[in-house]
Amino acid sequence: MAATMQDVADLAQVSLSTVSYTLSGKRPVSAETRARIESAMAELGFRRHAAARALASRRTHVLAVAYPVYGVALGATLNEIVSGAAAAARAAEYELVLWPVSSAEPELLHELAGQRTADGVVLMEVALDDPRIEVVEAAGLACALIGRTEDPGERVWVDIDFEDALEQAVTHLADLGHREIAFISRSQASVDAHYGPVVRAQRGYERAMAARGMRALSVTCDVTPPAGRRAMKRLLADVPDLTGVIVMNELALFGVSSALREAGRSVPDDVSVLAIAVADEISEMYERPLTYLGTTWKEQGARAVRGLLEVLDGRPAPAGVNLPCELHLRETTGPAPRP
Incomplete structure (x- = not known):
């Protein structure tokens, strides 16, 4: 006790x-x-x-994390980001609280920020034009972004280089001989909200495919296993020669696996599966160790908190950080099958 x-x-x-x-x-x-x-x-x-x-x-010594839930609870990858943020806050003797507020709920965030129960706010799942930023700053609170807007200015932000991650993913599969490579992204709701990672990843995928003269085959998908199963079944029906799939949707991955199994497609002999922006834990939870691109998720959360604390102490915001993803080769990608 x-x-x-x-x-x-x-x-x-x-x-x-x-x-x-x-x-x-x-x-x-x-x-x-x-x-x-x-x-x-x-x-x-x-x-x-x-x-x-x-x-x-005259401070609360509390930081809030505003996390918009696009139809899904905090997953393993986002949990690592929050864990890193919490550890950095504790090291500075701050408490961390979670505000489940989306960019479509500025009035709720206005109410929470107006209560001044936190000194600053870390905004997660940032949209390219995120109205939450104006709400937080209008309440006199400092903010830091996990992600970034189209123009983050001089604010604290820590993002992932999604364009490069998709370039690495397409390069890896293309070098293995794959020509029909699909991309399963996040939900249509996140697209409609102009959620930064979805937009940047889509740009990166389309650019990488076009550079190799290959057609882009992308679908949106809710962040659930059943949605992943439906998306994969639809792709197999529309593209019978599909041999590679890139998934940026950690829960949909498990539905992708079941759809391939039901269709009699072996991984990676028939279809290679590569995940984007997931934690190592997800790779180990898959049917077989999953090839994926990931980064230091806890460091992303920690850097955002440390930058926010610098601003609260009256120092200029540190320069924005675009963290690279590293390719982890496991057992779900291999040479394209012979015709």
């Missing part, structure tokens, strides 16, 4: 109010008493509660 202020008071042999004054700075406390209290806190592993620190600094 976590130590309480009363535990600290008992060990330091002072009153509860004296501990409170020491934490808040509301009244003077002698150096000797302060030393005893701080020694007791260290011995008990007592963490200064955000509300107590707020009394002294």
Whole structure:
């Protein structure tokens, strides 16, 4: 059980109010008493509660993560991003809270930001023209972007180089002899919301395919296994000679697998499957270790929080970061089958 202020008071042999004054700075406390209290806190592993620190600094010492749920809960990859953000916040003695607010709900974000229960906001799943930014900044809060708008300006942002990731994916499959390569993206809702990763990945895919004289075969797909199954079945019906599929949709991957199995297509002998922007955990959950392009997801969340804290401390926002993806070769991609 976590130590309480009363535990600290008992060990330091002072009153509860004296501990409170020491934490808040509301009244003077002698150096000797302060030393005893701080020694007791260290011995008990007592963490200064955000509300107590707020009394002294006029800050809440809370950061909010605004995550728009496009019809799906927080997945493994996004969970790693949030874990990295939380670890960076804890290291700076900040708490992290989750606000499930989409770019289509600016009025809800306005209400949350207006309550000033957080010092700053980390916006996830950023759209190219994201109205949440104006809402947060109009409330007087600093913000950082996990992702970026079309023009992020001098704000804190940490994104993934999705254009390069799709170039790497197409190159890998093309070098293996594949010519009919499809791309299963995210939901139509995310396309309609101009969700940055979807737009940038689509651009990268189309550019890479056109550069090799190959036709682009892309479909949107909700972030669920059944949707992935339907998308894969549709592709197999429309493109009988399909031999490669790139998937940027971690939950749809499992539906893709079942559709291929039902169609009697072996992976990778008949069809190669390559995932984009997923965590290593997803690769290990697949039927066989999945070839994928990924990055340091926890570092993405941590960098966004550290940049936001710099702004809160009055320093200029650090330069935006575009993290590269690395290709991890596993067992789901191989040479294109002979005609």
